[in-house]
Amino acid sequence: MSRYPLEKYRNIGIAAHIDAGKTTVTERILFYTGISHKIGEVHEGAATMDWMEQERKRGITITSAATTCFWKDHQINIIDTPGHVDFTIEVERSLRVLDGVVAVFSAVDGVQPQSETVWRQANRYKVPRIVFANKMDRVGASFDKVVKDVNEKLSGRALPMQLPVGSADDFNGIIDLLTRKMATFSEHDNGAVVTWQDVPAEYVDKVEKMRNTIVETACDFDDVLAEKYLNEQEIAQDEIKAALRKGVINLKVALAFCGTAFKNKGVQLVLDAVVDYLPSPLDVPPIEGTLPNAGEPELIHADPSSEFYGLVFKIMTDQFVGVLNFVRVYSGELKSGSYIFNIRTGEKERVSRIVKMHANKREEIDSVRAGDIAAVVGIRNAITGDTLCGSKTGALLESINIPVPVISASVEPKNKADYEKMVLALKKMMQEDPSFQFSYDEETNQTVIKGMGELHLEIVVDRLRTEHKVEVVQGKLQVAYKETIQSSADVEGKYIKQSGGRGQYGHVNIKFEPLERGKGFEFENKVVGGTVPREFIPAVQKGLEEALNTGVLGGYPAVDFKATLYDGSYHDVDSSELAFKVAASLAYKTGMKQASPVLLEPIMKVVVETPEEYMGDVMGDLNSRRGRILGMEPLIDKQVITAEVPLGCMFEYATVLRSMTKGRAMYTMEFECYREVPRNVQEEIIEKK
Numbered sequence: 001m002s003r004y005p006l007e008k009y010r011n012i013g014i015a016a017h018i019d020a021g022k023t024t025v026t027e028r029i030l031f032y033t034g035i036s037h038k039i040g041e042v043h044e045g046a047a048t049m050d051w052m053e054q055e056r057k058r059g060i061t062i063t064s065a066a067t068t069c070f071w072k073d074h075q076i077n078i079i080d081t082p083g084h085v086d087f088t089i090e091v092e093r094s095l096r097v098l099d100g101v102v103a104v105f106s107a108v109d110g111v112q113p114q115s116e117t118v119w120r121q122a123n124r125y126k127v128p129r130i131v132f133a134n135k136m137d138r139v140g141a142s143f144d145k146v147v148k149d150v151n152e153k154l155s156g157r158a159l160p161m162q163l164p165v166g167s168a169d170d171f172n173g174i175i176d177l178l179t180r181k182m183a184t185f186s187e188h189d190n191g192a193v194v195t196w197q198d199v200p201a202e203y204v205d206k207v208e209k210m211r212n213t214i215v216e217t218a219c220d221f222d223d224v225l226a227e228k229y230l231n232e233q234e235i236a237q238d239e240i241k242a243a244l245r246k247g248v249i250n251l252k253v254a255l256a257f258c259g260t261a262f263k264n265k266g267v268q269l270v271l272d273a274v275v276d277y278l279p280s281p282l283d284v285p286p287i288e289g290t291l292p293n294a295g296e297p298e299l300i301h302a303d304p305s306s307e308f309y310g311l312v313f314k315i316m317t318d319q320f321v322g323v324l325n326f327v328r329v330y331s332g333e334l335k336s337g338s339y340i341f342n343i344r345t346g347e348k349e350r351v352s353r354i355v356k357m358h359a360n361k362r363e364e365i366d367s368v369r370a371g372d373i374a375a376v377v378g379i380r381n382a383i384t385g386d387t388l389c390g391s392k393t394g395a396l397l398e399s400i401n402i403p404v405p406v407i408s409a410s411v412e413p414k415n416k417a418d419y420e421k422m423v424l425a426l427k428k429m430m431q432e433d434p435s436f437q438f439s440y441d442e443e444t445n446q447t448v449i450k451g452m453g454e455l456h457l458e459i460v461v462d463r464l465r466t467e468h469k470v471e472v473v474q475g476k477l478q479v480a481y482k483e484t485i486q487s488s489a490d491v492e493g494k495y496i497k498q499s500g501g502r503g504q505y506g507h508v509n510i511k512f513e514p515l516e517r518g519k520g521f522e523f524e525n526k527v528v529g530g531t532v533p534r535e536f537i538p539a540v541q542k543g544l545e546e547a548l549n550t551g552v553l554g555g556y557p558a559v560d561f562k563a564t565l566y567d568g569s570y571h572d573v574d575s576s577e578l579a580f581k582v583a584a585s586l587a588y589k590t591g592m593k594q595a596s597p598v599l600l601e602p603i604m605k606v607v608v609e610t611p612e613e614y615m616g617d618v619m620g621d622l623n624s625r626r627g628r629i630l631g632m633e634p635l636i637d638k639q640v641i642t643a644e645v646p647l648g649c650m651f652e653y654a655t656v657l658r659s660m661t662k663g664r665a666m667y668t669m670e671f672e673c674y675r676e677v678p679r680n681v682q683e684e685i686i687e688k689k
Contacts, residue, residue: 004075006302007280009371011328013079013094015122016104017112018668021134021261025104026067026080028267032192033069033076035358066326066373067358071271077373081118089435089452093313093384093400095121097328097373100278101129102270107141107258109635110149113607113668119154124401128248128279131158131256132270139168140636143258150254158256159217159244161273162266163207165200174259174266175199177211178237183269191264218243221252241276249279281371287330289387289395298395300331304369308332308340308390311397312382316375317428321353321362324375325382330397332390333369334376342379343387343396352378384434402434405450406602406647406671409457410475411464412446418470423447425468429460436460450480452671454651479648480602481685482674483551484560485595488513493587495579505571506579508532508540511564512591517600517674521548522562532568532580539577540565543584552592553599554686559674561595563588599677599685602647607640608657610665615639617660625649626681644672648685 014022066079079094095101101122105115122129133146143164150158165173165182173184182199185191199207215235219226222243228235247253255277259266281302288297289309300309314326327334334340336354341347355362355375368374379388385399413422426438426449437450451457454477464470489512497504515522523541532540548558568583606627610618618641619629627645634640650669657665677685 004073006282006304006371008074009280010074010076010274010278011097011099011281011371011373012076012274012278013081013091013098013101013127014104015081015091015095015101015118017106017109017114017118020104020106020109020112020115022104023080024261025102025132025134025267025270026078028191028261028264029076029078029271030067030069031190032268032271033071035067035069068356068373072275074275076271076274079373089403089433090314091118092121092403095125095127096400097311097313098127099281099284100274101127102132102274103129103254104132104134105146105150106138107133107135107143107146108138110142110145111153113605113670116154117670119156123251126251126285128251128284129254130248130270130273130277131156131254132266133256133258134261136164136167136171136258136265137169137260137263141167141171143256146258147256150256156254157252158254159214160210160256161214162257162269163203163210164258165203171260171263171265174269175203175207176269177207177214178240180207180211183266185265187264191267194268214244215240217253218247221247221250245277248277249283281330287397289397291393291395300395300397302370303331304333304371306331306370307394308334308388309394309397310334310340310376310388312379312384312386312388313400315382315384315432317432318362321355321377323379323382323431324355324357324377325379326357326373326375327368327388329368329370329372329374331370333367334388335367336365340379340388340390341392341394342382343389343392343394344383345381345386346392347381348392349379349382349388351376383431400434403452403671404480405435405437405452406480407453407457408448408450408478408480410441410446410448411461411472412475414471414473421468422464422470422472425464425470426460429463446475448478453669477651479646481554481556481677482600483553483556483558483592483597484600485512485514485558485592485597487596489591489594491587491591491594493583493585493590495582495586497579503571503574504576504579504582505574506536506576506581506583507569508565508580508583508587509567510540510544510584510587510591511566512588512595513562513564514595515560515562517560519560521545521559524562524564526564526566527568531570532565533570533575536570536575536577536580537565539580540584543581544588546581547585547588551597552589553597553682556599558592558597559600563591599682600674601677603644603672603675604647604650604669605672606643606645606650606667606669608643608665608667609635609638609640610661611638614661614665615641618657618665621656621660625653626678645669646675646677647671 014026016022068077081091081094133143147158147160150156163175173182175182180199181196184195186193218240219229225243257270257273261267286299286301289300291298309330310327312325312327316324318324339348339350354365356365357375387397413419430436435452439448441448461474464472493508495506525537544563551558608618622643625645626649627643630642632639632641
């Protein structure tokens with residue numbers, strides 16, 4: 001790996017809504033930094049970062065791809081993330097390990113549903129960001145609209161740093177407000193040469209006004225600068241930049257830039273902004289780790305000379321080198337051939353090779369250090385979110401939030417002899433993508449795959465066929481319903497078995513109570529006086545956890561309830577862990593039935609963009625799907641309808657929408673929450689089960 005000083009590292013992600021132009025922006029960055037000598041276009045299926053067959057076929061990004069480039073004596077590690085909501089785990093795990101984000105927005109569409117999701121994810125991980133309004137060459141493009149949307153819909157405090165000159169076909173320059181200069185881009189060399197000239201006379205007054213806003217905002221982040229400003233002293237450009245950088249790093253402002261990646265205008269200026277305003281590993285707070293039995297968190301600083309700490313944020317199976325574990329190094333140095341520990345498993349692992357990735361191409365390197373992102377070969381049994389450390393007693397870093405699958409389908413190999421091959425392939429895919437799961441349903445004797453949406457499962461089946469050479473038959477899509485309770489129940493579970501010799505005896509009293517949505521399952525031990533011996537308490541908890549996978553209504557997993565063990569009894573000879581596990585599961589079945597059980601269904605946030613003449617039909621159709629219209633917003637020549645609709649009512653919606661609007665409408669859908677199923681619908685679902 002290069003040996004740039006840490007202050008010259010930038011670990012950034014390119015993130016946005018689907019089709020806002022993330023991959024096109026990344027392709028231009030690779031071209032202008034000299035990594036690629038030819039621009040790869042998404043629409044031609046030739047984008048460097050979209051290397052999977054499924055990505056090139058569909059023209060979308062499915063898996064996050066990492067690469068490294070260099071700009072103005074800085075090393076920039078880039079992760080290009082997907083925009084489709086079915087692959088939100090790729091964005092989630094990338095943001096977990098990045099220091100900064102370039103949030104790309106379509107200048108025509110402004111803030112869209114998935115850009116809201118990405119922004120929320122960046123807020124959760126406290127990732128500083130800058131804004132790039134792309135597609136300024138399109139009819140209806142508006143930089144002001146993007147800035148306004150970010151401020152109003154995302155509370156992002158976007159601050160324009162540029163002023164576009166012209167729009168659509170007449171978009172021919174970008175004014176840098178700090179330098180009061182206009183940049184133009186030559187067309188004959190793909191915009192590689194940037195020419196600076198004076199601001200056109202008609203823009204001078206507006207530039208001064210907007211520049212004053214920048215200076216005033218910068219003063220909010222630097223008291224010395226504010227004092228100079230109040231005393232009407234001269235303020236240097238570097239001082240303004242330093243203050244704005246402080247504001248970006250502290251999440252107080254998101255600086256906004258504009259351009260058109262497809263027409264090769266403005267991307268170099270975004271690279272300048274990455275270097276000038278986004279943080280290095282030294283600028284972000286040290287990452288926190290948790291030591292066993294320690295009250296205070298362990299702070300891990302970005303120091304190449306301290307103990308090695310890394311986080312596995314992505315796993316990929318490579319046909320040539322085996323399993324690649326993508327690691328963000330937070331401190332210390334890791335050398336090829338050295339030994340490290342997986343803190344979760346406690347296992348000692350040998351790092352056989354370290355490779356720097358450029359999409360799916362690999363370059364073998366000797367070592368990585370704090371601030372680097374690379375792939376490690378040789379680690380066994382790692383999962384996304386594992387902590388790697390130079391010491392067995394190291395701290396455990398915060399893991400990665402894994403979204404819950406909301407849709408499932410059965411899969412069977414066409415050739416029965418391929419069953420083992422299919423299971424092996426599914427295991428590899430589950431290791432690579434923790435938002436994908438599969439299991440064997442003993443009731444139906446079927447293998448069930450679970451994912452984030454129809455496209456997610458479609459890609460899994462496609463990969464089985466193309467990568468793993470397994471032809472499969474996919475069953476009907478199923479919704480991932482859940483069960484919960486509405487009231488409390490106090491029940492007894494007793495398991496007594498005598499069959500000659502030693503018997504079995506377990507007896508528990510458990511109170512079941514509902515929890516608020518999203519809380520999952522909680523267990524509390526309130527036994528006093530040893531009525532249930534301490535050594536059997538874990539067996540009671542385990543019995544409940546195993547039982548809640550099968551609800552009492554339709555056999556769906558039960559969630560959002562609390563079980564409190566408060567009493568019971570035992571037998572000196574006959575009591576065992578097994579007996580108390582069975583007693584707990586009996587109490588669960590009785591308690592759930594008595595506590596007013598209900599079904600929960602996944603509710604999706606659906607955003608439909610439709611020409612105005614079809615608006616009535618689209619809204620009527622959404623209402624017929626038990627949808628709830630949240631709002632409508634005009635957008636140039638169309639209407640944007642936002643609604644909440646149960647996932648179970650959205651199958652094959654794409655076909656219906658195309659037919660209804662003659663192919664002129666489009667929609668996006670993302671998981672919102674779980675809600676109670678209406679009683680009449682609940683009965684239908686249980687009958688079909």
